[in-house]
Amino acid sequence: MKSFQFTKMHGLGNNYIYVNMFEEVLEEKELSEIAVEVSNIHTGIGSDGLILICPSEVAPVKMRIFNNDGSEGKNCGNGLRCVAKYAYEHKLVNGTDFQIETLSGLVKATVQVENNLVKSATINMGDPRLTKAEIPMHGVETEKCISETMIFNGLPYEVTAVSMGNPHLIFYVDNIEAAPVLTLGPIVEKDRRFPEGVNVEFVEIVSKTELHFRVWERGSGVTQACGTGACAAVVASVLNGQTTGGEETVVHLAGGDLYINWTPTGSVLMTGPAEVICEGNYYY
Numbered sequence: 001m002k003s004f005q006f007t008k009m010h011g012l013g014n015n016y017i018y019v020n021m022f023e024e025v026l027e028e029k030e031l032s033e034i035a036v037e038v039s040n041i042h043t044g045i046g047s048d049g050l051i052l053i054c055p056s057e058v059a060p061v062k063m064r065i066f067n068n069d070g071s072e073g074k075n076c077g078n079g080l081r082c083v084a085k086y087a088y089e090h091k092l093v094n095g096t097d098f099q100i101e102t103l104s105g106l107v108k109a110t111v112q113v114e115n116n117l118v119k120s121a122t123i124n125m126g127d128p129r130l131t132k133a134e135i136p137m138h139g140v141e142t143e144k145c146i147s148e149t150m151i152f153n154g155l156p157y158e159v160t161a162v163s164m165g166n167p168h169l170i171f172y173v174d175n176i177e178a179a180p181v182l183t184l185g186p187i188v189e190k191d192r193r194f195p196e197g198v199n200v201e202f203v204e205i206v207s208k209t210e211l212h213f214r215v216w217e218r219g220s221g222v223t224q225a226c227g228t229g230a231c232a233a234v235v236a237s238v239l240n241g242q243t244t245g246g247e248e249t250v251v252h253l254a255g256g257d258l259y260i261n262w263t264p265t266g267s268v269l270m271t272g273p274a275e276v277i278c279e280g281n282y283y284y
């Protein structure tokens, strides 16, 4: 019987099982299966997936994220805030500003500290990627998908695609409570026009600096929040003239609020909470 120590953390209810790979050893070929197992609420711990906090050659720490279906994602906004919290509190980094390596590149983290504990973090998520080649999605590689009509389940929808290092497709609705998250989400997630799959977001515009948001995540289904998705939603809303670029926009997610700014320099800043739920030993 093998075991490893874990910390369960969440960002606005988007919760993952975090493993400190500076101290634990997990076999690469087991990671996908471990992600599925720990995520199971009946026979595991219960979570949206697994996140590894790893050594890096280019930053103090590296984040790897696995969804609850075992697939590996390339970025995770809520996860980055929790990794930043863990790294600061476990002295894996020096000071409140540091870089984190992800599979989609380096991001910059700034933690907000009270009584030596991180309450929230601001992550500079870098620039959004907008060409169809970068999403990735089928179509002319250099073209962007902004308010493009696409047919899903026999019906036309105006959609906008944004990558924050992971792919997102944004749908606009008049009433977020009635958004077809459970019906349309799984269909779009696996649509063959997205060769790596896609995270699916539904957005209701409230004002030029406020929106409601729900998500069906690639590889995890419905989650309480999606940080990269919220960033993608703000970028899409600015591109569609619905919200104001360069202004902090509040995104209301099921689990709470994120503050997102697509700055004039092109990078996207995301600020929100990060919390520890529990720690323990997992036996497998």
Ligand SMILES: N[C@H](CCC[C@H](N)C(=O)O)C(=O)O
Residues within 6 Å of the ligand: 014, 067, 072, 073, 074, 075, 076, 077, 078, 079, 166, 167, 199, 217, 218, 219, 220, 223, 225, 226, 227, 228, 229
């Ligand atoms: N919940 C994460 C996104 C996970 C992305 C993952 N579902 C994928 O891209 O495969 C977030 O806060 O950004």
